[in-house]
Amino acid sequence: MLVPLPPVSDLTAHLGFWLRMVSNHVSHAFAGKLAAEGVTVAEWVMMRALYGKDPMPPSRLAEEMGMTRGAITKLADRLIGKTLIVRAADRDDGRAQTLALTPRGTGLVPRLAMLADRNDAEFFDCLMPAERTALEQLLKRLVAHGRITATPTE
Amino acid sequence: MLVPLPPVSDLTAHLGFWLRMVSNHVSHAFAGKLAAEGVTVAEWVMMRALYGKDPMPPSRLAEEMGMTRGAITKLADRLIGKTLIVRAADRDDGRAQTLALTPRGTGLVPRLAMLADRNDAEFFDCLMPAERTALEQLLKRLVAHGRITATPTE
């Protein structure tokens, strides 16, 4: 005789499920737009982090982007290969490096920012202004409550 | 003489940014809890999809989970290696396979579902019931508007 299975909460019962579903989709769509410019989301985030700032050590980027230093090394290598950023030795500390946008990289950032604006509009313009605000406030509350710090890249 | 940089919208100006920030964090925390049971998020989603259902072809799982068939093959291989699911040849179609939970897999699903419940509570219990509802409605509206279908795993 068959024992009935214990009831199990549905996947869709979790807010985390819906959050991830929307987030994945929005990010994936954005990745597609960036790909047309030959850039990945992680590359965009790094370039945006460098834009308008002094040359920055990789360790700082690792912290801001929530990635390991190893991953930053490789990500930087790729951007250097595309001549979008440059790596330079730190003047004072023989161990340290700094990363900075090239002119070409600097010129690209505003174009990519436009794509980000457009992507956001594409998904969130269907909400009323008050709803957008409500969503933003809720998300920021969750960030604060969960002590969430890193810039998302994945 | 230095030309001032064009102003560029801040990363944090986008709802997609906050969405991803929270989503990543929630999922990462969940992944940590699952890891204690020796399971990944993708493995959990596959097991949950099989729970209480008839044996299912990989192609159907690929569709539901928003992954390629190739990825499903490998994911299934891993779960088979852990004796949590089994693969069987389809009775009628010589090409087709079916996947189904083993008794051990079936027994594990409720334990994992508890972890999912707990993870959701950890992040979202700080919201008032009305706020939870509001967030859920907004996310579901976005899903509907963006024609989003696949179960998120990444």
Add this chain to the structure above:
DNA sequence: TCTCCACTGTTGCCTAGGAAACTAGCTCCG
């Protein structure tokens, strides 16, 4: 000054998933 330890960045090695080529079986149509 020399030694030990901390810190910075880099380098394998490993995992996970996508894209596309490939195999095997099915189906339809001549």
Add this chain to the structure above:
DNA sequence: CGGAGCTAGTTTCCTAGGCAACAGTGGAGA
């Protein structure tokens, strides 16, 4: 009934990131 094309799943190659070991440099204390 035989071949062309379709379909299901697998396999291969590639990318991206984490982890951990590593090398080189700096700094503090004996």
